[in-house]
Amino acid sequence: MRQYSTVKRRALTDFLKQHPKRQFSVEEITEALADTGISRSAVYRNVEKLTEDGVIRRFSEEGGNRFLYQYVGGAPCLFHLHLKCLACGRIIHMKEAESRELSAAALRYYDFRIHPKQTILYGTCADCSAKKG
Ligand SMILES: [Zn+2]
Ligand SMILES: [Zn+2]
Structure with missing residues (x-):
């Protein structure tokens, strides 16, 4: 089970890494990773964790109230x-x-x-x- 969630997190990180110039909402990520069977709540948990770790960055959607996420690079990006x-x-x-x-x-x-x-x-x-x- 634990192994399974690690695989999903990696799929999520890889996906964002492959599109370094784009921002995605939780919904868009969930849709893009539908093949992995990752749930919306799991995507949410993982992007929060990755944001915390400095791997991705959270943006507020312009004129909207959603958050968007974009790959930045990792721990050194916190500094x-x-x-x-x-x-x-x-x-x-x-x-x-x-x-x-x-x-x-x-x-x-x-x-x-x-x-x-x-x-x-x-x-x-x-x-x-x-x-x-
Ligand atoms: Zn430019
Ligand atoms: Zn950086």
């Missing part, structure tokens, strides 16, 4: 900030030193502590900026 391109969806992992610099500025000027685990900076990546001219 740096991420940039997300609104045009192509890719996530850029900032270097830890650079994240610290940015966080230090917020702290110095605003006495504001940035929580890397919850923070995504939205914008346009270099490739998409180049395409736009």
Whole structure:
């Protein structure tokens, strides 16, 4: 049984990893993994755990009240900030030193502590900026 749930979790992680630029709702993940027989509640439990571990990131759906999940990479991702391109969806992992610099500025000027685990900076990546001219 335990073995079984590990297999499901791996299938879930693999699925999100294969689509690193996309965000999925619990419903969409459950549907995509229908073959594995994973239940909606099991998907929910697993994405919460994977979010906790820094493997995936949770987003609030724009104009909606669902959560969406996207693969980011793993434990090291708990310690740096991420940039997300609104045009192509890719996530850029900032270097830890650079994240610290940015966080230090917020702290110095605003006495504001940035929580890397919850923070995504939205914008346009270099490739998409180049395409736009
Ligand atoms: Zn990262
Ligand atoms: Zn882009």
